[in-house]
Amino acid sequence: MLKNKRILLGVSGGIAIYKSLDLVSRLKKLGCHVDVIMTEHATKFVTPLCFETMARSRVHVDGFSRDNPEGVEHIDLAQHADLFIIAPATANIMAKAAHGIADDLLSTALLATDAPVIYAPAMNTKMLKNPATQENMRILEKRGAHFIAPGAGFLACNVIGEGRMAEPSEIVQHLATFTTQKDLQGINILVTAGGTREAVDPVRFITNRSSGKTGHTIAKRAMQRGAEVTLITATKGMQKIHGIAEISVDSAKEMLEAVEKYFGTTDALIMSAAPSDFRMEEVSSQKIKKQGDQVIWTLVKNPDILKTVTEKKEHQFVVAFAAETENLLENAREKRTAKRADLMVANDVTQQGAGFEGDTNIVTFIDEKEEEAMPLQSKVLVADQILSRVKRGVQEKRSLR
Ligand SMILES: Cc1cc2nc3c(=O)[nH]c(=O)nc-3n(C[C@H](O)[C@H](O)[C@H](O)COP(=O)(O)O)c2cc1C
Structure with missing residues (x-):
């Protein structure tokens, strides 16, 4: 650029x-x-x-x-x-x-x-x-x-x-x-990023391997292309991006509350976060002591953020991610319909160069009409391809209103 x-x-x-x-x-x-x-x-x-x-x-x-x-x-x-x-x-x-x-x-x-x-x-x-x-x-x-x-x-x-x-x-x-074409001007985009943290006690939490890089890259490219961007992130220590409204959250419940707050007014939601499916049934108010050779914790299901918000979907174009380790396409297709997403970005996290932490990914785009498998490419390029699809989707939805 x-x-x-x-x-x-x-x-x-x-x-x-x-x-x-x-x-x-x-x-x-x-x-x-x-x-x-x-x-x-x-x-x-x-x-x-x-x-x-x-x-x-x-x-x-x-x-x-x-x-x-x-x-x-x-x-x-x-x-x-x-x-x-x-x-x-x-x-x-x-x-x-x-x-x-x-x-x-x-x-x-x-x-x-x-x-x-x-x-x-x-x-x-x-x-x-x-x-x-x-x-x-x-x-x-x-x-x-x-x-x-x-x-x-x-x-x-x-x-x-x-x-x-x-x-x-x-x-x-x-x-x-200043040097990027502002083709997303006039579009509001809500992006989620990172793996949530589910508290165990005041010093411990359960999380996952999501680094938040994909979400932060999408948010940055969206802002550079002229969109109004709100980023709800569970990632800590990532440099704040100038020009983006950033909301920091810890748990999946907090992320849900934040997404619900902004979903009504956004044109597109890009759900690239990895919210934890489970949380502790009870969070200990004191540090849990090391006792015995085994510990058994009861985990309960977290609310499904995507499903909860898409139940209220009206004009919004929704992008979801499926990070799978087996039966990638079948699982991703099923998830897209079950969760009322317009576009599913599927990636097999076991493939070299795909998934968490790195700067590259191998994705397949799945929407109502077609499926497109992309080669190994940088997360910046993947972000741009997602955003171009978001732009098309938002324009189509606007033309139907
Ligand atoms: C050690 C030292 C550090 C300085 N650091 C700053 C600074 O960080 N920001 C600032 O506005 N002025 C700072 N100043 C004052 C400017 O150097 C001073 O106002 C100078 O006239 C600026 O001239 P210029 O804008 O033409 O470079 C510092 C001065 C010294 C001696």
Whole structure:
């Protein structure tokens, strides 16, 4: 998606500059051409040589340099960029941009660009929360700039708080959204992900091998293709995806409640989570002690999320998954009709390259009219194929209303 794109990276003088080197490396690996403009203050933290080596192109600092007599540097750089990302964005560069100050190469290029401008702010919490900084960010946003919100964490000034620059992987994800065709605009998609956790006692739970990768990939691609996405996830520790409303749940019961809450207003439900079929009959309020050589727990059936919600199905296009170890197609076909799903994504988790944890899958799409067996492919490609079917399905359902 970002391949062959020309990314202009503006680097201002903040301590998070070390992350920008990683950002350049990631963009290069994706096949981008990266131009870098550093402010004078940025060069006090890291030398231009570092960025030059990573970007494999000359770093620009001084707008008055006489190295390029054929062009005007700030105009050339600004006009050739497909995307202009400022990372780290200091309070200072945002203040200058908000007020049209053009006193160095970076701030001048910001005035001269037509490319989408994305800021990844990074600073001490007090600087970030200062009304001046907040007002400057609002001004820039009103004029069409985009922000990748800083996260909370341990800051260089030795405090824990908001102001940590977004991780380079998140910035790359965000940049990718600008280059993807927005063919899912106007569609609401509800995605579930991960294996639920059924509590045993305050320190133990029963779960399964679902990593949540498929659900998170679908949610991310849906958002990048312009859909309004709500992700209900039982996966822990996965990086939050900018632009997606994320609801974190533990148990299958909690997941059911969340799905029921959003199902009525969604155009499509993609049920890629692996909710536990069973839960403990009784959850111990105290840690269960190690006693004897054997323990017998009674498990009771959890509500079937898919079946429960599709009983109230109206306009929604529903995608379900069948992860099977035997009789794949028969089981998947049966499940599709029993659970009133429009599309079933069947995969035999015993096949190499298919199923949990990895980045690839081998799936068969089963709908009312046809079955299509796909080869081994990345989960991103599988996500895109599911979403294209969702788009078609939602459009068909809308045309019948
Ligand atoms: C060690 C050090 C760390 C700094 N870190 C930040 C920072 O993370 N964010 C920020 O907005 N300013 C930070 N500053 C202040 C900026 O460097 C200062 O405002 C400077 O004028 C920014 O110039 P520039 O925006 O042209 O690069 C830091 C300063 C120093 C000395």
